[in-house]
Amino acid sequence: MxxxxxxxxxxxxxxxxxxxxxxxxxxxxxxSNPAYARRAAILATASSGATVVETQRAQNEALLKQNLLSISKAGGQDTLLAGLTQMKMMLGGEDYELAPSTYLAKLRDNLQTFADKPNEVSLAETVVSDAIDVANSLNSTSLSLQKLRAEADADIDTAVVELNRLLKEFRTYNDQVRQGTAAGTDVNDALDQRDKLLTEISAIVGVNTVTRTNNDLALYTSDGTVLFETVERSVSFQPTTTYTATVTGNQVLIDGVPVQAGAGGNTSARGSIAALLQIRDHTAPTFQAQLDEMARGLINMFSENTAGGVVDGLFVRNGLAVGDDLSVTAVVPGLSTVIKVNPDVITSQGGNAMLLRDGIYETFNNPGGDPLASFSDLLNNYASAFEAPMTFDTAAAIDTTGTILAFSSGSVGWLEEIRGAATTAGDDKNALLGRTQEALQNVTSxxxxxxxxxxxxxxxxxxxxxxxxxxxxxxxxxxxxxxx
Missing domain, CATH: 1.10.287 (Helix Hairpins)
Incomplete structure (x- = not known):
């Protein structure tokens, strides 16, 4: 040499x-930067020995795609589970002490006690108080459900705004990568930022990626809608501020195509938007239908036959415009929000609790008006109605035939079943996400x-x-x- x-x-x-x-x-x-991928200076043989020819960035495209999928699945599952947990808390938590089924069982027991001692005014007052508890439970749960839907709608709006921002930022770094690759310059920092944005986008909506010439990246949603292709596509949503049982929320549109809501406890939702749509448009409305069917059943059970026809008895509708006949098997949207106890039997409102025994509109049991009378036919009929099967609308998604108590208990069971499935699926999906992230970090960190x-x-x-x-x-x- x-x-x-x-x-x-x-x-x-x-x-x-x-x-x-x-x-x-x-x-x-x-x-300590999770968005940074390790660099390595690559050597090549030269006339003078060796020389650094490029700075290579650690990456694994297959693991990255699996990580994006896991993020979107776990994000959707966690969002659904949070909504279901909130629904459970409306009913009192683990013991469901605030559920309508709990108050209905108490009403049935005290009504039977009153029927056995129909001359006890204190028992009449107790039954009326129990009925008020049932109505209040239906009212408050229904209102809380609509509040949950409104919150989900607001969260959707926030997610859409954030998604549009992320897509615009993604375009900036994707252009840097595409132009830098074509010019042969170092684009590793831009790739880091682009991958970071991808993970954030995946938490909102499921993403599939396609790599094109000069490392250009095209994004599609999990159902094939174009999300980004050279330029970002518009994601639009018109929020609804106030929700009732009759209000339907607006769709989320990506490039004019509506985003599909998730389905099931082990939700098919990928990303938070699809899960929020599931809560707002499917899960909460189904539970609302169950509450409305309970209200319809109660009004029918305690209705009274008068000379003028069937009228609402112990439970009445508070100004809701519905047909006179609630015996038709069909959900009356929002009925659980407006069901009340008839003021004619509420002492604090000038009523008489003993009318529950004697009849509110016409005197059936005690024609002579004797306050010491012990007629209990009407009370026994009410108590028997708790054991009589009735038909419920299929929209409630539980058994269509059964007693009011079985139906109300079935509502709790429905919620617990879907929440249990969501919890199990959440554990599985988050465990998979953890393993995927660990495998990716082993390559890139x-x-x-x-x-x-x-x-x-x-x-x-x-x-x-x-x-x-x-x-x-x-x-x-x-x-x-x-x-x-």
Whole structure:
């Protein structure tokens, strides 16, 4: 090896060590940055030994796609579970002590006690109080459900705004990647930012990616709608501020195509938007239908036959415009919100609780009006109605035939079943997400031990190059001295 060749080799080594050290230092500085992918300086053989030809970014496209899928599935599942948990809390939590079924069972028991002692005014007052509790439970749960729907609608609006922002930002970094790749410049930082945005987008809506020329990336939703293709597509939504049982929320449109809501406890939703749509448009309305059917059943059970026809008795409708006949098997939207106890039997409102025994509109049991009378036929009929099967609308998604108590208990069971399925699915999907993220990080994350070991190797390379330069210097000095 000539002295000039040796010097060129040393110079190349110094250059390589400097570039490799810079890359290692950047890796160490970003060791705690989850959006950063490890860099590596790639060497290639050259006439002077070796040279750094590029800075390569650690990546695994298959793992990245699996990670995006896991994020969207876990995000959708967690969103649904949060809504179902909120619905459970409306009913009192673990013991469901605030559920209509709890108050209905108490009403049935005290009504039977009153029927056994029909001359006890205190028992009549107790039954009326129980009826008020039932109506209040239906009212408050129905109102809470509509509040939940309104909150879901507001969350959808927030998610849509955020998604539009992320897509615009994605376009900026995707353009940098595409143009930089075409020009042959370093685009690793832009790739980091683009991948970070992808994970954030996936939490909102399921994403499939397609890589095109010059590392250009196209995005499609899980059902095939174009989300981003060179430019971002419009995501639009018109929020609804106030919800009642008769109000239907607006759709979320991506490039004019509506986003499909998730389905089931183990939801098919990918991303938070589809899960929020499921809560707003399916889960909460189904539960609302169950409450409305309970209200319809109660009004029918306690209705009274008068000379003018069937009228509402103990339970009445508070100004709701419905047909006179509630015996038809069909959900009356919002009936549970307006069901009330007839003020004619509420003492604090000038009523008489004993009318529950004697008849509110016509006197059936006690024609003579004797306050000591003990007629209990009407009370026994009411108590028997709790054991009589009735037909419920299929929209309630539980048994269509059964007693009012069985139906109300079935409503709790329906909620607990779907919530249990959501909980199990949430655990599974989050566990899969954890494993996927761990596998991806094993490929892309920075290991401080590896980087520090590399720096030690680079130090030894620097020392070896320095010795080579020193040896060449000594040889040139000796040569010059010999030449005189």
């Amino acid at each position: 000539s002295l000039s060749t040796a010097m060129k080799t040393a110079q190349s080594s110094f250059s390589n060590v400097g570039l490799q050290s810079a890359v290692a230092s950047k890796n160490i500085a970003n060791a 920075v290991s401080l031990d590896e980087e520090l070991a590399l720096l030690l190797d680079l130090e030894q390379s620097y020392k070896a190059s320095a010795k080579l330069v020193a040896a060449v210097d000594e040889m040139i000095t000796a040569l010059l001295q010999a030449a005189g």
